Amino acid sequence: YSDEDLSFLAAYDTDNFNRWEAAQILGSKAIKECYAAADTTAYRPSQGFLEALRRILTDKETRDLSLLAYALVLPTESTLMETMPPPTDPVRLHLARNAVRSAVAEALAGDLEKRYAELSPGPGEELVIDGPSAARRALRNV
Numbered sequence: 001y002s003d004e005d006l007s008f009l010a011a012y013d014t015d016n017f018n019r020w021e022a023a024q025i026l027g028s029k030a031i032k033e034c035y036a037a038a039d040t041t042a043y044r045p046s047q048g049f050l051e052a053l054r055r056i057l058t059d060k061e062t063r064d065l066s067l068l069a070y071a072l073v074l075p076t077e078s079t080l081m082e083t084m085p086p087p088t089d090p091v092r093l094h095l096a097r098n099a100v101r102s103a104v105a106e107a108l109a110g111d112l113e114k115r116y117a118e119l120s121p122g123p124g125e126e127l128v129i130d131g132p133s134a135a136r137r138a139l140r141n142v
Contacts, residue, residue, distance in 0.1 A: 003029070007048035011055035016067040023052060027074040027100070028083065035084075035096035043099050050107045057111050057142075065119075066135035072142045074101055116140050 001009070001022075009022035026049045034043040056071045077093050084093075105112065119140035121127075 001025075003046060003048055007046075007052040010052035010071070016062065016064070016071070019056065020067065020071040023056065023071045024075050026052060028080060030100045031074065031080055031093070031097050032084065034099050035093055037096075040092070040096050040099040043096070043103065045100060045103055045107070050104065053104060054108055054111055057108060057115055064135060065132070065139040069135065069138035069142050072139075074104075112142075 003026065006022045006026050010019050010026060013019045013022065026046075030045045030049055034040050037043050053072060056068055059068055062068055074097060077090065077097055080093060080097070081088055081090065119136045127133075
């Protein structure tokens with residue numbers, strides 16, 4: 001798939017597994033591009049990747065919020081190391097993942113703050129231990 005196709009799948013596919021997988025592939029590509037860049041701090045993810053994540057973050061139609069939370073989490077360093085040719089510098093990979101994470105957070109700051117507020121418990125609201133409440137907390141804490 002092209003990056004445009006993956007961005008579309010991550011943003012709009014009706015199968016949440018496909019959305020997660022497309023977001024993971026885009027995240028992996030972004031981190032690997034950042035890893036290969038001379039200056040990881042100057043790296044900026046593609047607009048398509050950012051828009052796909054924005055669409056996932058602001059999705060109000062998906063009932064299971066935990067699926068959205070999983071789709072927004074970047075691939076782990078260990079997962080990335082498995083797909084990269086040796087020798088891979090784990091410190092540089094860590095810096096690259098953090099740089100992409102920071103760039104995404106900066107680009108989506110307004111949407112992240114709005115969604116956090118929407119999912120935050122109201123004043124005096126009791127902690128509820130059930131699946132939907134855990135999913136709300138997971139998405140809020142992304």
